[in-house]
Amino acid sequence: MSREILAPPLQRMDNNRCYRVNLIHEDFGNQFAAMQHKRNQPQAANTGTAYTEQDLYAEDDDDEQEDTGSFHIEELPSGHYKLTMHVAQSFYGGLIGFKGSTKRRIESETQTDINVPRSREGGQKQVEDITIKGKTRINVMAARRKINLLVISLRKRMRPTHFACVPLNYGEIKERFCEFKKEVLTLNLPGIDEKLFQTEECIHLTLSTCVLLDTAERSKAVEILQSCKSFLSDLKTPFQIEVRGLEIMNDDPSAVRVLYARIESPELQKFADLALQPFLRSGLGFEDYERDHVKLHMTVMNNRFRKQLDDKSARSFDAREILKRYGDYNFGRAECNEVHLCVMHHTSGDDHGTFYKITGTLKFQKDIKKI
Template structure:
C-alpha cells in the first residue's frame, strides 16, 4: 500500500486527504531518493505539534497572530471560527488580547489541516491590506537628480498637457527617486522587527555572496518605458535599468522571493520589474484627482525620450522604507538600512 493510499484510508474527510497529500509531496521534494518513502509518522513528527499535558489523547499546536488577522479567523459573530472547528474536527482557541491561537485535536493530521486553513485566511487577508513599507535602492544622487530635472523641463516645454491629459504634479520628486524591489505589509512592531532580520539575512545569504564573487555593481538608467501596455492610457512611466551582468535582477528576484516566503509580500510576477518611476498619476494632489483622468497619453513623451540618459549609481545600500514618512533629506524614512 503506497503513501497516498494510506493517507486516503486514514483521512476522514476528502479535504483532509487533499491537504495531507500536498504535505507529503512538499516533503518529498526536499528528500533524496532513498528517503522518498516517508511514513505518515515521519511526516507527523516533522510538524511542531505538542501533546497537551492534561489529556493523554489530545495534541496541540500554538502560534502567534497579528491583531489585524483576528477578525478574519473568527469571522462575524464567530461564524468562521465555528466553521473551521466543525470542518477540521478540532478545537480552536483564539485570543485577541494575547494575539495567540491554539489548535487542539485527537488526530495530528486534523491539526495540520486546521493550521493550513488558518494560514490561507491570513494570506488572503494580507492580500487585501494596503502596503506600508517597501525594499528600495535610493537613486537620488546628484547626477540622477540633475538628469531627471532636465527630462522634466523638456516634457513640460514640449508636452501638450491639454491634449494628453498630463499634469506637472504627476512627476516624482527628485529627492525620492528610487528603485523598488518589493512592496511589504508590516502591520506592527513585531512585523517590522522580523522584516529587519529578513533584510539582514538577505544581505548575508544573497547580496554579499553575489557581490563578493562578481564585484561592485554600477547601475545606469537610460530610456523610458510605460508600465501599462497601452501608452495612450498611461499611469506610470519609468526610467529603464541598464545593468549588463544581470546580477541586479538576480539579487532583486531573490530578495523579493525571500520576503514573499516570510509572508510580508505577495508574488505578482516571476521576476521583479526593475524600474525608477519618474511619472505616476498617483502623485496627483487629491484635489486634482477628483477632476482629472487617472491616466494620460504618453505616446509622444515615450518617443521623445526613448534613449534619454538619466544617470547612474553605484549599488551601495538597500533600505526598508516607510511609504508614508520622509526623512530630513526628503527621501522615504528608513526603518532599517544595509550598507554594502
C-alpha cells in the same frame, strides 16, 4: 487519464467478492505510507488476505517538516496538544468570519478549539496570540496550516504597506531627473503638470512589496532582509546601475498611468530575483505581476501622485510626446551599496534628504543595521 483510475488494483476475496484497493494519495502528506503500500501491493494481491486501509489521519512524525515557520506544540497534562501562533490583529475579522462562521468551520474540519483574543478597550495594544488546542498533534497542525493559508489569502487583498528598494535620490541621477522634469514642464503639454512627477528626494527603484501590519511582522521582514546578505557572496558589489530610456506600464501611450525609466544592472537583477523568494515564502510579500523575475524600474511619473492631491483629476495622462522626445533619455549611473525596507507613502529625513521612512537596511559592505 491515469491507469490507476481506469484500471485500479483489485482485491479478490472469498465467495466471489472483489474490492477496489484505495490508493493513498500523497497530498495527505503521508508519503512514506504511500510508498510502503506500493511495495506491498503485489504481495497483497497474491496472498488473498484482507486488505487493511491505511489511516490517513494518523500521527505523522514528518508532518511538522512541511511547515517552514518556527513553532512549538505543547503537550498538556490532559494528553491534548496546544499551539500558539502570532496573527496580526487586522486579520482577526477575516479569521472569525460572519458571526464566527469561518472560525467554526476550521474548528469542525480539524477537530480543534481555536481561541482568538478579543480587542482590548481603551486603545490598548493587543499582545496575545491565537491559541489552538486539539486531541492530536496532527489536528493542531492542520488548523495552523488552514489559518496560515487564510491569512495569506487575506493579505493578498490588501494594499502594500512596505517595499524593499534601492535609493537613487542623489548624484547624477537626481540631477538628470530634475533636468528632465524641468524640460517636460517647459513644453506645456496638455494634461501634464508637476503633480504627476515623483519628487526628487524619493527617487528609487523597487525590488519587492509586502504587507506588514504590526511590529512582529515588521521585525520578521527585517530579519528576512538581513538573511539576503548570503546572496551577495557570488555577486560583485557594489552593483553598477545605469538608468536609461522611458517605458510605460500599459499598452496605450495616450492613456498612461505610470511612466518609468529602464534599469540596466545584471548583478542587481540577480540579487533582486533571489531576494524576492524569501519574502514570498514567508507569506509577507507577493508578486505584483505574473512574471518570473523582478521588473527593475525607476518611476518617473505616476498618475496616482496627482490623484492623491486632486481626487477629481484625470485617471491617466497622454505620454506620446514625452516618449517621442525623451524615449532614450539618459538619467545617468549610480552605485548600489544598500537596500532599504521602507514604509509606503511616508517620508522622513535621512542622510540623502527627505526619503521614505526606513524600517530596516541591508548594507553590502558593512554589518546590517536596523533602524
